Amino acid sequence: MSEEDAKQSRREVCWLIEMTNNDAPTARWWHPKEGWVWDANKALRFARQIDAEDFAKCMYASGGKATEHVFLAAA
Structure with a gap:
């Protein structure tokens, strides 16, 4: 498996997490x-924390909106 294949495979099992703008303990997980x-x-x-630009691309593809507080975690 190439490095790119490994990255793609990892992306498929990751959760995107969107925090509220005030950092309150409210978050939602996005899984494909x-x-x-x-x-x-x-x-x-x-x-x-991850690159907010990557999150914004994913959210755009899913019809959502990105916020400034963005996280990624393994499922």
């Missing part, structure tokens, strides 16, 4: 198959 899932505790426990 599951859609939006609300679980702030899991979101905060597994989150690490």
Whole structure:
């Protein structure tokens, strides 16, 4: 498996996490198959910050909107 294949495979099993703008413990998880899932505790426990531009592209493709607080976590 090439490095690009590995990256693509990882993307398919990752969750995008959108925090509220005020950093309150409200978050929602986006998964390509599951859609939006609300679980702030899991979101905060597994989150690490990623490039907001990548998130915006994904949100645009899904008809959503990106915020400034964006995280990615392994499912």
